[in-house]
Amino acid sequence: MSERQPIDRRAQVIRAFTLLGGVYFFLYFILPETAAESLGIKARHEAISNGFIVIGAMAVGLGLFNLVSAHGSRIAFARKGWAYSLALLVGLFSMLAVTAAQWRQSLGITAEARKAQIVGEFAQRIVQDAESHAAAPALAVRAAALRAYADGLLDQIGATLLVGPPAETPLGIELRAAAASLRGSLPRLEAVPGESLSPEGKGALTDVGRAGELLSAALGAFLRQESSSTMVQQLYTLLYEGLFNQLGSAMFALLGVYIAAAAFRAFRIRTVESALMMAAALIVMLGQISLGQLISDELPAMRQWLLEVPNSAAFRAIRLGASVAALMLAIRMWLSIESGSFSSRKR
Amino acid sequence: MGGLEHATPGILLTIACAAVILFVQLRRATRRGDHFIRRIAGVDAVEGAIGRCAEMGRPVAFTTALTDVGPVLYACLGVLHSVAKRVAQYKLKLVVPQYSPEAMAIVEDSVRDAYNDAGRGAAFDPQSIVFLSSEQFAFASGYMGLIHREKAGAAFLFGVFAAEALVLAEAGQQVGARQVAASVSPEQVAFFICTCDYTLIGEELFAASAYLSREPVQVATLAAQDRVKLLFAAIIVVGVLLATLGALAPGITLPSIERFFTASWSDLL
Numbered sequence: 001m002s003e004r005q006p007i008d009r010r011a012q013v014i015r016a017f018t019l020l021g022g023v024y025f026f027l028y029f030i031l032p033e034t035a036a037e038s039l040g041i042k043a044r045h046e047a048i049s050n051g052f053i054v055i056g057a058m059a060v061g062l063g064l065f066n067l068v069s070a071h072g073s074r075i076a077f078a079r080k081g082w083a084y085s086l087a088l089l090v091g092l093f094s095m096l097a098v099t100a101a102q103w104r105q106s107l108g109i110t111a112e113a114r115k116a117q118i119v120g121e122f123a124q125r126i127v128q129d130a131e132s133h134a135a136a137p138a139l140a141v142r143a144a145a146l147r148a149y150a151d152g153l154l155d156q157i158g159a160t161l162l163v164g165p166p167a168e169t170p171l172g173i174e175l176r177a178a179a180a181s182l183r184g185s186l187p188r189l190e191a192v193p194g195e196s197l198s199p200e201g202k203g204a205l206t207d208v209g210r211a212g213e214l215l216s217a218a219l220g221a222f223l224r225q226e227s228s229s230t231m232v233q234q235l236y237t238l239l240y241e242g243l244f245n246q247l248g249s250a251m252f253a254l255l256g257v258y259i260a261a262a263a264f265r266a267f268r269i270r271t272v273e274s275a276l277m278m279a280a281a282l283i284v285m286l287g288q289i290s291l292g293q294l295i296s297d298e299l300p301a302m303r304q305w306l307l308e309v310p311n312s313a314a315f316r317a318i319r320l321g322a323s324v325a326a327l328m329l330a331i332r333m334w335l336s337i338e339s340g341s342f343s344s345r346k347r
Numbered sequence: 348m349g350g351l352e353h354a355t356p357g358i359l360l361t362i363a364c365a366a367v368i369l370f371v372q373l374r375r376a377t378r379r380g381d382h383f384i385r386r387i388a389g390v391d392a393v394e395g396a397i398g399r400c401a402e403m404g405r406p407v408a409f410t411t412a413l414t415d416v417g418p419v420l421y422a423c424l425g426v427l428h429s430v431a432k433r434v435a436q437y438k439l440k441l442v443v444p445q446y447s448p449e450a451m452a453i454v455e456d457s458v459r460d461a462y463n464d465a466g467r468g469a470a471f472d473p474q475s476i477v478f479l480s481s482e483q484f485a486f487a488s489g490y491m492g493l494i495h496r497e498k499a500g501a502a503f504l505f506g507v508f509a510a511e512a513l514v515l516a517e518a519g520q521q522v523g524a525r526q527v528a529a530s531v532s533p534e535q536v537a538f539f540i541c542t543c544d545y546t547l548i549g550e551e552l553f554a555a556s557a558y559l560s561r562e563p564v565q566v567a568t569l570a571a572q573d574r575v576k577l578l579f580a581a582i583i584v585v586g587v588l589l590a591t592l593g594a595l596a597p598g599i600t601l602p603s604i605e606r607f608f609t610a611s612w613s614d615l616l
Contacts, residue, residue, distance in 0.1 A: 063448030251484035266541035318549035325553035
């Protein structure tokens with residue numbers, strides 16, 4: 001009697017999800033655009049794609065866990081290089097804490113700017129509802145509510161933000177002007193009638209809407225300027241722009257040195273191929289600089305030919321081969337036709 | 348094909364042809380298994396590099412660099428599985444620095460399987476799969492530090508690379524590691540040729556796994572991709588001939604290959 005293989009439920013679930021996900025994206029790809037639109041898939045596609053991105057983003061937690069466990073254990077057991085691990089974890093948690101605080105601060109700014117944005121959106125909505133005859137409270141009631149909300153917001157801005165030295169900065173003056181513009185447009189809302197929308201009423205609502213959008217932009221800019229002097233923002237700027245970006249640039253700058261070292265090794269002529277490469281490199285380098293033109297007028301044209309003809313042909317051949325191979329592997333992976341390529345588990 | 352959201356009938360037909368060729372080759376390989384794979388020096392060097400590490404008692408490093416979850420990662424995993432299995436058999440240390448946390452989970456699973464296959468599952472150390480950073484140059488500096496501290500005897504650089512390619516390869520050079528690189532990024536191939544002992548170019552990365560494992564499904568895929576490439580070469584030749592004829596004799600109306608691929612469903616109906 002033959003022994004029955006245990007069923008690998010985990011592998012089955014993975015294969016089922018791979019197949020279903022693949023079916024969706026494949027169908028979306030092969031469907032004509034008009035068919036995707038009429039079936040309503042096009043409208044939902046972005047949300048579905050974002051869902052997959054969100055699932056992928058969850059893996060960041062795995063990376064974080066790996067970092068903490070690998071470097072934490074090295075510090076705990078005082079293994080070789082523990083000081084590097086300590087520096088890494090201190091950097092990681094400092095950056096996490098400062099970024100979280102900065103993110104929270106920017107959320108607050110967005111929420112404040114949103115209050116002014118609501119004025120613009122509410123005004124637009126009143127116009128849209130009136131034009132489409134949607135079921136909504138009377139126009140005059142909604143216009144009065146809009147005016148009351150905008151008045152309250154302007155009073156709050158005037159009392160809390162447009163006082164003291166920050167109000168005299170260019171962005172403070174801009175905010176004051178935007179607030180004055182909105183305040184000036186509000187009395188025109190009285191022209192909005194109770195029943196149907198008149199051209200004057202529409203004009204008044206449109207002006208209030210525009211003034212609300214301007215105020216939102218000015219308020220956001222002013223609050224961002226205000227927050228730049230806070231400790232959180234200064235720490236964030238120091239860590240991100242002062243350290244992280246600069247260290248990244250330093251690593252990139254190392255490339256210059258490495259290219260010289262690699263070129264020295266590559267340009268030692270030992271074979272016919274390396275001689276050809278050396279000759280091509282010389283032509284390309286000399287053709288790029290003005291000295292090349294002094295040597296020969298033909299050098300820039302030769303350089304261009306080398307880049308556009310043999311170089312492009314080789315690039316395209318490599319890309320075509322790799323793309324075909326990726327297509328084959330993608331079909332194989334989609335249909336789970338695997339029997340031990342990167343794992344020898346029985347499939 | 349960047350930016351193409353919906354397939355045109357021509358592209359759909361081409362994909363269908365590719366799928367049919369793949370299934371025919373899979374059927375042939377599983378029944379007869381008679382495909383020949385030419386020798387790839389770079390893949391042969393993988394074994395040699397691991398052997399060198401065993402002699403010198405130095406660790407083996409394998410990175411998939413900027414490769415995210417996708418066909419290229421799976422091609423790399425085929426090689427990683429073979430490398431990890433050999434490393435486990437020789438009782439060596441393996442370091443797999445990671446850039447993408449998504450890929451890391453899959454890589455860890457693959458290395459664990461390789462150790463189990465070698466009968467040394469208990470020797471697998473999850474901390475050998477090291478997440479460095481998802482930032483390109485932070486990853487590069489982390490890799491450099493790791494290679495220098497561990498004094499890797501062999502470094503395998505397989506996958507997708509960008510400007511950090513030379514930084515990674517130079518780090519291996521500095522510690523005298525035997526290096527084998529494989530990239531689908533043509534811009535980085537020149538850097539690898541300069542700094543690595545062996546370089547696999549483009550699709551050779553996909554062939555490496557089949558070459559190492561000789562597993563029928565993978566060998567069949569390799570055979571199928573060669574045939575699909577032949578199909579594309581034929582289309583290119585026909586396209587060039589038609590375009591040349593069209594230029595020489597403007598009065599004659601000839602079918603257009605470009606139109607075959609770009610015409611949408613509404614153009615046809």
